[in-house]
Amino acid sequence: MPTTVVLGVIGSDAHVVGVTILERALDAAGFEVVNLGVQTEQAEFVAAATDHDADAILVSSLYGHAEQDCTGFHDHLENAGVDAVTYIGGNLAVGQDDFAQTRATFESLGFDRVFDPETDPTEAINALRRDLNLTTEPDRLRVTS
Amino acid sequence: MPTTVVLGVIGSDAHVVGVTILERALDAAGFEVVNLGVQTEQAEFVAAATDHDADAILVSSLYGHAEQDCTGFHDHLENAGVDAVTYIGGNLAVGQDDFAQTRATFESLGFDRVFDPETDPTEAINALRRDLNLTTEPDRLRVTS
């Protein structure tokens, strides 16, 4: 059974490049990908996760308003009975905050993992493999030389 | 009888471009030119003016030490019996002094005219014509279009 990942850019953020590349990387790594694209509301993530019985939800945000866009997100997921690991990545805070602080903020919102904007898709994929106890051949996952 | 102009760069200044171009401009305008070149001492100016019975002496300085290089210059000229108009031009003072101040300084040292570094050779030549009451055709003097 394929492992299904829902991904999208939350809020009114229109940064499309990162999520497009992440979609391709996940696809190439053997995941079933549901890419909701940019400007995706919380409700759309919840609906897609329910409809596709998602194993993981990957949220992207690059315009600095992630915290307000994500407030209450995990309550909605829980209410809808979604049981998926949740990651978030991107420019999560405006300004020069240090990343440890940002990570703590988003972990307290309920995300399982928090990534900075320099993260290579490989890192997210490796994390998914571990968190979901997947057993695919490791070299299937090699995405950068 | 040709009008003789002695020119050179005073002191230990080695800026050669301006004086080279001025030499050509004076030559093209019909003057007899004695170019002493860069790094010329006061005594060399005086000797050349005497030897060639100069009508004018044009002193150039671009490295900011003109005032000290020219102190006493007109006394030496007078002592040697040189009767020539004297001009000085270039970057005559270090820093952002206003030009009126600089002109006053060098006029008080004895120079008849003082020019800033943006001066076109034509201006110096026109001034020479006037100061020496020369009668050459005006269009012989046109050096810029």
Next chain:
Amino acid sequence: MVRDEQLSSDGLATIDEAVRAEWPTGEAATVDDAIAFHEGLPPSKEFATVLESATEPLLQPRAGVARLDEQIELLTYLEETGEADLLPTTIDSYTRDNEYGKARTGLEKTRESDADALNGFPAVNHGVDGCRTLVESVDGPIEVRHGTPDARLLAAVTLAGGFQSFEGGPISYNIPYTKRGDLATTIEHWQYVDRLAGVYTERGVRINREPFGPLTGTLVPPSIAIAIMIVEGLLAATQGVRSLTLGYGQVGNVVQDVAALRALRALGEEYLPNEVCVTTVFHEWMGGFPPDEARANGVIGLGALTAAIARPDKVITKSPQEFQGVPTKEANAAGLRTTRQLLDMAMEQRLDIDGVESEQDLIERETRSLLEAVFEHGEGDVARGAVRAFETGALDVPFAPSESAKGACLPARDDDGRVRLFDFGDLAFDDEIKEIHAARLERRAETEDRSTSFHMVADDVDAISNGRLIGRPSESSRSGGVSDAD
């Protein structure tokens, strides 16, 4: 269904009434009143006249702040200290989203606190009089630059306000900018904008229109950009626009950029009606900039050199502070002067580079193929054809967020740094064209000893900001992310 037909004067009047009722400042935006104002402007402020009669590329920055007095000050600075030939007024995001109430609040906040609460000039809120004050206060021609999918009220107000150039178009301000804008509706909206420009033109005020060439600004293959420019140009011409500036954004390979600008001009002149005066605009690199002003100046320099060889009619400059968002006015002026110096020095000498002709041939062939697909999809109607071609993916834009586009094609640089397609999606390219792209990418794959894949795309997207043109593996491995995955 939308059709490529000129709006009737009744149709125009109906829309005009509705649009101008959307916000109080709309009422004053009448063409009759505006003509006299435009006629009173000196020739030096006639955008089309100045641009079309220029003998060398004119430079134009981007710039917009909330307050009128500060916008005047900013533009005056860019004219005097930046030596800008053409002026911009960049519109704020709320106005682009037609959120005039939020724009008003932002403007009020800015007036009270002096801190800029908007990222541009809310022209609709400033109204016709505010725009006219701006136009009167500066010396040069001035253009509205924005990114507004539904720019009808903005156009009504700013054209009445004395602006004589208006950026954007139904594809170029929809597909790259928004997720949900329906393309057919957006085309209808821009038919109003273009018809309004046409009405001004017919009454003696030639309004310049400028479709936005860079699109998503990220590795857009030239033929896609050019095809869209021509589609938007045709739509505008139908509505009576007679001064059209077609745009193209630098990809960073000089041969490809020069070839693209030449193809843009050649095909623009070929496809657009004779009565339209076609000019071209080159945008300095619109992708990610190095986070370093010194390196950013290197990127700007390559753009200036490209412009010197290709000689577009206009260049939109970047500033060395590009990576951090809106530049200071000093940095904006610096970008103009760095461009000017290199452009002038390089234009004074013959610089003919090899390979431009064959690249231009390829670009033209691809563009014709895309345009034919549009015409076929619309059974001869370019408006319907554009909608349907985007639906099927026959015409597509890489990294387009819009649901009106398939967004299925993916670009990558070849071994020489030229932008090719790694994944064609459903683009209307014939097999021979596809084979050329594949072969070029295969050569890169050999050089890099890896297979052609989306990894190249990912590496290429960041390459210039990392100091390189092509995202080679050794370069991409430089940047390691910080995360808690390990």
Next chain:
Amino acid sequence: MVRDEQLSSDGLATIDEAVRAEWPTGEAATVDDAIAFHEGLPPSKEFATVLESATEPLLQPRAGVARLDEQIELLTYLEETGEADLLPTTIDSYTRDNEYGKARTGLEKTRESDADALNGFPAVNHGVDGCRTLVESVDGPIEVRHGTPDARLLAAVTLAGGFQSFEGGPISYNIPYTKRGDLATTIEHWQYVDRLAGVYTERGVRINREPFGPLTGTLVPPSIAIAIMIVEGLLAATQGVRSLTLGYGQVGNVVQDVAALRALRALGEEYLPNEVCVTTVFHEWMGGFPPDEARANGVIGLGALTAAIARPDKVITKSPQEFQGVPTKEANAAGLRTTRQLLDMAMEQRLDIDGVESEQDLIERETRSLLEAVFEHGEGDVARGAVRAFETGALDVPFAPSESAKGACLPARDDDGRVRLFDFGDLAFDDEIKEIHAARLERRAETEDRSTSFHMVADDVDAISNGRLIGRPSESSRSGGVSDAD
């Protein structure tokens, strides 16, 4: 009369003793002691090794301050923040004039007051140990850059101090730098320097030598620079130098600059003995810069683009603060990074420009003509030939202050911005070459509707600092002087 013969070891020892006695720090400057120090340096500090094995142009700034600790800090900054590949140490003016006492006073003043009383690093005063501390404290290879006509003690101290590269030569550090230096004497002085480098080389420490290509930095026709580079290279090779970097300063016309760098490499390899490894260095524009950092970045950008096409082994970078003299370390590093960004982006793509071959042919023909005249003047001896050729003006440098040169030739740009000769003086060019130059300048005269004259020269000298390559009349009329003549 000076002859091009290798100094005997007795001859070397005699001079060595006298030179090292000139100043107390000379005593410690012995080759025997130095070899062990050099052998202890890692390969990453071996200048010749790093330069000769590089696959892409290496970047090097100019930089020198009085104090050792501050020089270390400066070079470390340029390595880390400027990403310099090769490091410089620029020597102060007093040391260049062999005024070591004044240099000591300046150094003491600087130590006391923290204000820099010297315009460079007084290496002779810092002595062997000071130099070694410097060499040990930085990561990269490091070169002595100066402008010293009699650089014998400087060479003895710095080579013993661990430097492995030494700029300058008897013509290039005499003719453009000083009025009264006798050329024959200067050649003898540099025979000592070169022989010292040869001795190190023979003992396993390859010292890199770099004649100063830009000469007067003002519109020097390429063939004159290349001929002098080859003469200095031959003189150095006779003394045992095996690593030679021949230099050339940008004139701003890309075709001519690329052609010149290729001619420099080709003729260098042809004329110099096989055992000499010839590399080339390109100096970014050495003439007057625009008084504006933004425009200066445009000039630097054109240099970087030229380097990307010509691919010299090394590039000496300029900073955006060039017009105001010595740059801050930040500006110096910025010049490096602007160059790096444009250079890298441009080198990743094929950029072949038309016309390089024919320009290179002309440059090579002119250079051969000048070199033949030197050999003839010296009856086969290049040292005597150089002295006599400068005496007769068969070899000459525009705007040379030296009394050892005729200084009779005058350059001007042609209609394409290439540097030609307006007045040949007594240069050893045949009539056909002269006709080519005259015809090119005649074309410019027609374009400008004025006669070919020294006015073009005057206008050209200021053109780049005024924002242009060629000094066209309309441009030159921009700058009006302030004076009391009117």
